[in-house]
Amino acid sequence: MKFKQFYLGCLAHASYYIGSEDEAVVIDPQRDVQQYLDEAEANGQKIKYVIETHSHADFVSGHLELAKKTGAQIIYGQRAETKFPILKVKDGDELMVGKVKLKFLETPGHTLEAITVLVQDTENPEAPLKMFTGDTLFIGDVGRPDLVGSKGYTAEQMASMLYDSLHQKILTLPDNTEIYPAHGAGSLCGKSLSKETWSTLGEQKRVNYALKPMSKEEFIKLVTSDQLEVPMYFPKSAAKNLEGAAALDELPKPQEFSTEEILSFDGVVLDVRTPGEYGAGHVPKSINIGLGGQFASWAGTLIPIGTPIAIVAETPQQVDEAFTRLARVGHESVKGFILIGNYRAAKANIEQVSVFQANQAVKSGDVQFVDVRRPQEYSLAYAPKTLNIPLHELPRKFDILDPEKPTYVICQSGYRSSIGTSILENAGFKNIRNVVGGTTAWINAGLEVAKN
Numbered sequence: 001m002k003f004k005q006f007y008l009g010c011l012a013h014a015s016y017y018i019g020s021e022d023e024a025v026v027i028d029p030q031r032d033v034q035q036y037l038d039e040a041e042a043n044g045q046k047i048k049y050v051i052e053t054h055s056h057a058d059f060v061s062g063h064l065e066l067a068k069k070t071g072a073q074i075i076y077g078q079r080a081e082t083k084f085p086i087l088k089v090k091d092g093d094e095l096m097v098g099k100v101k102l103k104f105l106e107t108p109g110h111t112l113e114a115i116t117v118l119v120q121d122t123e124n125p126e127a128p129l130k131m132f133t134g135d136t137l138f139i140g141d142v143g144r145p146d147l148v149g150s151k152g153y154t155a156e157q158m159a160s161m162l163y164d165s166l167h168q169k170i171l172t173l174p175d176n177t178e179i180y181p182a183h184g185a186g187s188l189c190g191k192s193l194s195k196e197t198w199s200t201l202g203e204q205k206r207v208n209y210a211l212k213p214m215s216k217e218e219f220i221k222l223v224t225s226d227q228l229e230v231p232m233y234f235p236k237s238a239a240k241n242l243e244g245a246a247a248l249d250e251l252p253k254p255q256e257f258s259t260e261e262i263l264s265f266d267g268v269v270l271d272v273r274t275p276g277e278y279g280a281g282h283v284p285k286s287i288n289i290g291l292g293g294q295f296a297s298w299a300g301t302l303i304p305i306g307t308p309i310a311i312v313a314e315t316p317q318q319v320d321e322a323f324t325r326l327a328r329v330g331h332e333s334v335k336g337f338i339l340i341g342n343y344r345a346a347k348a349n350i351e352q353v354s355v356f357q358a359n360q361a362v363k364s365g366d367v368q369f370v371d372v373r374r375p376q377e378y379s380l381a382y383a384p385k386t387l388n389i390p391l392h393e394l395p396r397k398f399d400i401l402d403p404e405k406p407t408y409v410i411c412q413s414g415y416r417s418s419i420g421t422s423i424l425e426n427a428g429f430k431n432i433r434n435v436v437g438g439t440t441a442w443i444n445a446g447l448e449v450a451k452n
Contacts, residue, residue, distance in 0.1 A: 001100050001121040002043050003130070005180065006035060007197055010296050010325055011059050012186035014197055016132060018119060020098025025049040026066060027117060027132050028182045031328045032248055033062040037069065048097055049087075051075045053134025053182060054114040055241050057147050057234035058189055058297070060330045064244035077106055079113035084244045089115060099123045105169045109162020110135040110143030110189070112153075116170060118177075128176040131201070136162070137170055138181045140194030142210040146227055147189070147234060159220040171211065175202030186294060188228050191376075228374060229392050233300030237330050248327055254319065257310060257336040259344045267308030267335065270299070272322045275418030279434055281347035283312055283338075288422040291321060293415040300329035301392050302419070311337040350421045351433045355442045358408050358435045359383070367406040370394075372420040373439070379452035383410060383442050391416050394423050403429045410435040410442070 002019035008030055016027040017039050024045040026036045040047050047070040050063045054077070064084060067074050075095075078088040089095075089104040096102070103118040117132040135143035145158035178200055185195040192209070205211050210223060262269060262283055269286040271278050272295065278288040289298050303309065309326065311334060313319045319337045326334060353361075361367050362385050371382055372391040382388070389397050391411070401407065407429055411417040414436050421432045435442075443449055 001124070002045070004039060005197060006030070007184070009186075010294055011328060012184045012193070012294075013059055014180065014182055014184065016180060018097065018100060019043050019045040020100040020121070022046060023048045023098045025051060025097045025100075025102065026072075027051045028053055028056070028134065029062045029066055031060045031062040031245060032324055033066040033069070036066060040070070046070065047072045049073050049075055049095065049102075051102075051115075051117060051132075052080075052241070053117065053132060053136075054111040055080060055238050056135075056182070057238040058183075058187060058231070059328050060237050060240050060245045062245070062248075063241075065247040068247070077104075077113035077115040079106075079108070080242070082242050082244070105165075107133075107136045107165035107169060109145060109158055109165045110147070112161075114143075114165075116165075118173075128178050128200070129173065130178045130180060131170070131173065132180050133170070134182045135189045136165060137179060137204070138183060138190050138193045139179065139196045139199045139204065140208055141190035141192050142166065142208075142223060144189055144191070144227055145223055147230060155224045156220050159223050160216060162223065163216045163219045166211065171201070171205070173201055175200065175205070177201040179204060186297075188231060188297070191227055226376070228376075229390070231297070231301040231392070233305050233329055236305040237300070240330050245330075246332075248324065251327060251332055254311065254323060254334045255336045257338045259338070259342070261336065262310055262312070262338045262343065263345060265308070265310045265336070267310060267333075268303050269310050269312060270303070270322070271312040271422070272318055273312070273314055273340070275414050275434055276352055276436075277314065277340075278418060278422070279350040279352045281349050282340075283343060284346070284348040285426050286312055286422065287426065288418050290415060290418065291318060291325070295322070296325040296329045298391075298416075298419060299326055299331060302395065302423075303331065305330050306333055309334045312340055312343075313337060314340055348425065350418070350425065352436050353408070353433045354436055355383075355445050355447060358410065358433070359442075359447050361406065361408060365406065367408060368401055369408045369410065370401065370420065371439070372409060372411050372416050377412060381439060381443060381449045381451055383439065384448055384450045386410065391420055394420055398424060398427045398429075401429075403427065404431075406431045406433070408433045408435055411438045413438040413440055
């Protein structure tokens with residue numbers, strides 16, 4: 001059996017290729033599908049099935065393009081309602097891919113149509129089962145019961161289904177069963193996902209908080225509390241996945257803009273460079289979401305799907321990368337771009353300051369200090385006198401700040417705080433500083449830290 005995990009760090013998304021003899025299956029593909037086609041060609045295999053463990057909300061899938069290019073059947077759980085032909089599977093259904101047996105379990109809870117796929121290599125019957133859990137069971141966590149896939153049901157009703165799926169189906173399997181989820185740390189489809197990208201069922205029984213012995217009522221209360229925000233692009237992505245997305249090469253490519261065109265652009269000007277490059281000089285009123293972090297997730301969270309976008313980048317390669325990564329979360333309205341070296345007008349800048357400079361300013365002056373991390377992160381350790389306004393809330397809460405005061409912005413590393421400074425600049429704040437290195441640098445410098 002040929003097995004490969006593809007991990008996309010930008011979206012903390014894992015997809016999988018399984019091949020046997022001259023056939024293969026792809027599970028939970030990302031939107032750009034060439035890597036799966038390349039893998040099949042390298043192994044002399046034909047992709048027979050494309051399996052979606054559920055209708056994903058956090059990214060747009062390439063299942064339709066992959067099926068059109070290979071002739072593969074798209075598989076969903078029997079409760080899925082799509083606008084394109086699919087093979088629906090139910091509890092206990094089995095299919096063969098070469099000498100590999102696929103067995104399907106219906107595991108609702110994160111979504112109604114969710115399925116878990118058990119994979120057994122019949123040529124190596126002593127090998128552990130591989131279990132592809134989608135967003136039902138993560139490493140260190142379980143799927144959220146409160147996302148768009150639960151439409152028509154309360155989070156508590158979905159959590160009840162999730163408990164049954166886990167306890168009646170998944171936890172009955174052998175402890176050496178290998179777990180391969182659709183996401184890792186950084187995904188908003190759970191609240192405390194591990195950085196590990198696979199585990200065993202026995203290990204998860206030992207360390208996963210949601211699999212500890214407890215009543216259904218206790219489980220429901222546990223998994224419905226303290227969930228993170230739901231990004232506004234999630235419903236759009238979920239709907240797009242049930243409709244079927246266009247192939248990436250069918251999307252119109254952005255045109256190169258002049259300085260005059262970028263300055264008069266009616267939409268969002270998105271600067272994808274590093275915080276330091278953005279701070280040193282940028283197109284006024286542009287938003288900085290750097291390619292070096294969770295670019296696609298933040299672009300989907302902060303920019304409404306359908307908004308016209310123009311990219312500011314250092315190189316043509318960065319433009320291409322941004323275009324692809326935006327499409328992964330459903331942004332298909334990139335109209336143009338400009339390379340910063342070709343920009344010929346006055347630039348705005350954001351001063352980049354050290355944690356020592358920020359600490360001194362807070363102690364000696366009338367400044368405001370904003371921490372844009374999520375509340376759970378903030379409570380663990382934060383610089384004194386900071387005001388916690390999570391980044392996803394900043395566009396609608398900056399009015400609690402004084403635009404005339406010097407404003408310092410901090411996060412964990414300096415990435416999200418740079419996004420925050422660009423949001424404040426757009427809101428009319430004139431005296432803004434980004435704290436380089438963030439709270440990590442603050443702690444490492446031995447500066448005073450507060451905790452909740």
